[in-house]
Amino acid sequence: MNITVTETAEEYLGELLSKQDTEGMAVRMFVTQPGTSYAETCLAYCRPDEVIEDDEIMQLETLRFYIEKNSVPYLDEAYVDFSKDRMGGQLTIKAPNAKVPKVSPDSPIDEQINYILYSEINPGLAAHGGDVKLMEVVEEEEGHIAVLQFGGGCQGCSAVDMTLKDGVEATLVERIDSLVGVRDVTDHSVRDKAYFK
Incomplete structure (x- = not known):
């Protein structure tokens, strides 16, 4: 410390x-x-x-x-x-690490995921009024799955599948060894606030 x-x-x-x-x-x-x-x-x-x-x-x-x-x-x-x-x-x-603690490959998987979400992914989504947060990590046969929820302008956005697969999932899976994929639990049929905070 x-x-x-x-x-x-x-x-x-x-x-x-x-x-x-x-x-x-x-x-x-x-x-x-x-x-x-x-x-x-x-x-x-x-x-x-x-x-x-x-x-x-x-x-x-x-x-x-x-x-x-x-x-x-x-x-x-x-x-x-x-x-x-x-x-x-x-x-x-x-306290530079209050919002996101420093993590290492030994840190719990949820801390590693949150670190990448807060430090790298959310700043990019914020430009479109959106954000993504980790709801839970599920352990499946092939490895861990991160269950994510999009909010703000990402909810109801037609490009969210592309953002999820090409951006968020690719980044997380590449950086965290035991993570094999992500799942989106956001209800994207709610479009009344898409693109707005």
């Missing part, structure tokens, strides 16, 4: 904790809706009785962070900084 907390951020958070009336107060760090475009990186107070058994611990010189286990891969390379100004200052958290 590679999280950077600058000296000024540690000092600022330490001051906030010292003003709390609970002994042993720490900082909890987590990502809400990790791996989605709605992901948000959060810091919160963590009293000793709020520590969860499988939290990862990051001990700094003056304070302790408890990192929510599910958030760990999404917080890799996170950067917490505090910059002082005349109004007091600004705490900033940058």
Whole structure:
């Protein structure tokens, strides 16, 4: 786990904790809706009785962070900084992997698929007001099948079969060894919002 907390951020958070009336107060760090475009990186107070058994611990010189286990891969390379100004200052958290964690061939197959969908496929579909998301991964005799759902302008689009087979499926199957195909569960008979978000 590679999280950077600058000296000024540690000092600022330490001051906030010292003003709390609970002994042993720490900082909890987590990502809400990790791996989605709605992901948000959060810091919160963590009293000793709020520590969860499988939290990862990051001990700094003056304070302790408890990192929510599910958030760990999404917080890799996170950067917490505090910059002082005349109004007091600004705490900033940058977590480049919050929306899509870094993956490797050893990562679970759903994380590998989501990584490719969010980082490569959806940016292209967004130009047409569309997107695609993974619903589930089904294991069949010949290998894994990714069950996908198209949304936005892709739903009801007459070119969706071509997009699915030539674009999405070709990219995913080529990049993920155990994946043999994709299946579309979108109801493309609903055309009233095709091409519109």
